[in-house]
Amino acid sequence: MYDPDADPLTVTSTVGTVILVNSTPEGDGMIYTYAIDFDMENFCGTCLTENVIVTVDDDNNHDPISFDAGPLTIVGDIAASMVDSLYIWPGLEEWMPVYLDACGDCFCLGGFVFSFEYDASILSITDVVAGAAIAGGEYWNVNYDVDGPGTISITFINDLDNQTPVDDICVIDPDDPLFEMKFLLDAGYDYPTNFCTPVCFIDEGYQYNNVSDKDGYHIWMPDGCDDAPDSVQYGTMQLTLDCGNIKVLNEHNIVLGDLNLNGFPYEVGDIVLLANHLIDPVLFPFNLRQMFASDVNGDDLQATIGDLIYMIVVITGGNPAAKVVPSDALAVVSTRRDNPDEIEVSVVTDASLGGALIKLHHPDIELGAPVAEGVDIKYTDDNDIMTVLAYSPDGTTLASGNNVLFTVPADGEGALSIEEASLSDNRGALLDARIDRADVIPIDFSLNQNYPNPFNASTTINYQLPRSADVTIEIFDLLGRRVTTLVNEQLLAGSYHVIWHADNISSGIYFYKLRAGDYIETRKMLLVN
Numbered sequence: 001m002y003d004p005d006a007d008p009l010t011v012t013s014t015v016g017t018v019i020l021v022n023s024t025p026e027g028d029g030m031i032y033t034y035a036i037d038f039d040m041e042n043f044c045g046t047c048l049t050e051n052v053i054v055t056v057d058d059d060n061n062h063d064p065i066s067f068d069a070g071p072l073t074i075v076g077d078i079a080a081s082m083v084d085s086l087y088i089w090p091g092l093e094e095w096m097p098v099y100l101d102a103c104g105d106c107f108c109l110g111g112f113v114f115s116f117e118y119d120a121s122i123l124s125i126t127d128v129v130a131g132a133a134i135a136g137g138e139y140w141n142v143n144y145d146v147d148g149p150g151t152i153s154i155t156f157i158n159d160l161d162n163q164t165p166v167d168d169i170c171v172i173d174p175d176d177p178l179f180e181m182k183f184l185l186d187a188g189y190d191y192p193t194n195f196c197t198p199v200c201f202i203d204e205g206y207q208y209n210n211v212s213d214k215d216g217y218h219i220w221m222p223d224g225c226d227d228a229p230d231s232v233q234y235g236t237m238q239l240t241l242d243c244g245n246i247k248v249l250n251e252h253n254i255v256l257g258d259l260n261l262n263g264f265p266y267e268v269g270d271i272v273l274l275a276n277h278l279i280d281p282v283l284f285p286f287n288l289r290q291m292f293a294s295d296v297n298g299d300d301l302q303a304t305i306g307d308l309i310y311m312i313v314v315i316t317g318g319n320p321a322a323k324v325v326p327s328d329a330l331a332v333v334s335t336r337r338d339n340p341d342e343i344e345v346s347v348v349t350d351a352s353l354g355g356a357l358i359k360l361h362h363p364d365i366e367l368g369a370p371v372a373e374g375v376d377i378k379y380t381d382d383n384d385i386m387t388v389l390a391y392s393p394d395g396t397t398l399a400s401g402n403n404v405l406f407t408v409p410a411d412g413e414g415a416l417s418i419e420e421a422s423l424s425d426n427r428g429a430l431l432d433a434r435i436d437r438a439d440v441i442p443i444d445f446s447l448n449q450n451y452p453n454p455f456n457a458s459t460t461i462n463y464q465l466p467r468s469a470d471v472t473i474e475i476f477d478l479l480g481r482r483v484t485t486l487v488n489e490q491l492l493a494g495s496y497h498v499i500w501h502a503d504n505i506s507s508g509i510y511f512y513k514l515r516a517g518d519y520i521e522t523r524k525m526l527l528v529n
Helices: 268-279 288-293 305-315
Strands: 009-013 017-026 029-037 047-058 065-075 077-082 086-088 093-101 109-117 123-130 139-144 151-157 179-185 196-201 210-213 219-221 236-242 244-248 330-336 342-349 353-361 376-382 385-391 401-411 417-425 432-435 458-465 469-476 482-491 494-501 508-516 519-527
Touching (some): 009 017, 009 029, 086 093, 086 179, 093 109, 123 139, 151 179, 268 305, 268 376, 305 385, 305 417, 330 353, 342 353, 353 401, 385 401, 417 458, 458 508, 482 494
Parallel strands (some): 077 236, 219 236, 330 432
Antiparallel strands (some): 009 047, 017 029, 047 065, 093 179, 109 151, 109 196, 109 210, 123 179, 139 151, 330 342, 353 385, 353 417, 376 385
């Protein structure tokens, strides 16, 4: 800055210390050059982003002037962390995310090394994947057993020399995983209730855990503040490491009725979530913890219309039974189309009806929104399958006998069939649901997804035959070994179902294959004992 009278100036800054670097005479005045210096030790362990305000006071009675010297960003602390409670069912896998919080977007990532230790006697890592933020980086390496069994190290470098330039990584969302590790929990161990095991960062020196900016000069380490450098040098800053925990799921630490996992069972949110899951399990998927929490009526079947009705009984102040077994009462569901513009879905039952879940297959017919009297309707219509959920949130039920459950506007001629029907009485007990398939012939071979899935003890497989065929349905394990044959006979055209009773079968993923003449289809299912 130029001072025309060449007398001393007093220069101060809102951040750091102002140092006179040089003064050069010019005419009758003087040009002063200043620098703002700060000790990194004052900022190590913190993050700072602010504009630097410089004030100049001329001792020769001129009014002080202030100006904005521009933004200053100091990343003194970044944090790597894992989730505190990752729930895993024995024998199954879950992803453990690792997050990086680098004070918003004031830091550009050059690379990192993160190393972890875990109990190898019950846990194993089956896969490690990079997150979206670092997916375009040039170097990625996973080193298993880096410090013996139960240890792993992940190394990432965004831009290597002599390689094709890549985009800088300057915006890292602390809520999006930097990378994820898939853990498999041993199924053969007898875990106590509420068993928890940690997954921690290896605490054996900076070589195991450190982070670099894009220039490679600033390094963040767990002990980075022990000897903080001055600002005229580059050096280390603080890296905070927060461990995670894996919690073992079993029937003792499942809160029945808490489907949204907020700690409060049997609330209206749980009913809404279960209703949404019933009509669209793809859009509203349940994890294993939610699936087991959904079996509120205690019939060993997860996420059914019976569980929904049972929850409504609880919330509306009814007196539910401690455990409800499926009812022997018969419910027969059928369709009629006396009116060419409307399809009628009816049910005949000898018990009071609490709710129903019906799936209609309509490949050649355009259906409108279903309507009903006395019950609420939720529905989806996707890939020629309309799923209709009929129930009353206030606990109103339909009397036994013959009832029109709902009607659906229809346009077009063609095949229509009831693909699935699940009904509950007014207590939350599943009824013995039958489908009246008179005069309904499928137009294509098809194999439906088993229901429920995941399942415990037993599951139902539905399939359709447009013409007679030699039919086999076989179950295979992950290694391709045949476990059992459910069907092996010649069948006429029609819709069928078969139940697999998987007692004494180990938990895991299985495949079921339908072979009907030249038609072959295979689907996957999950057994959890």
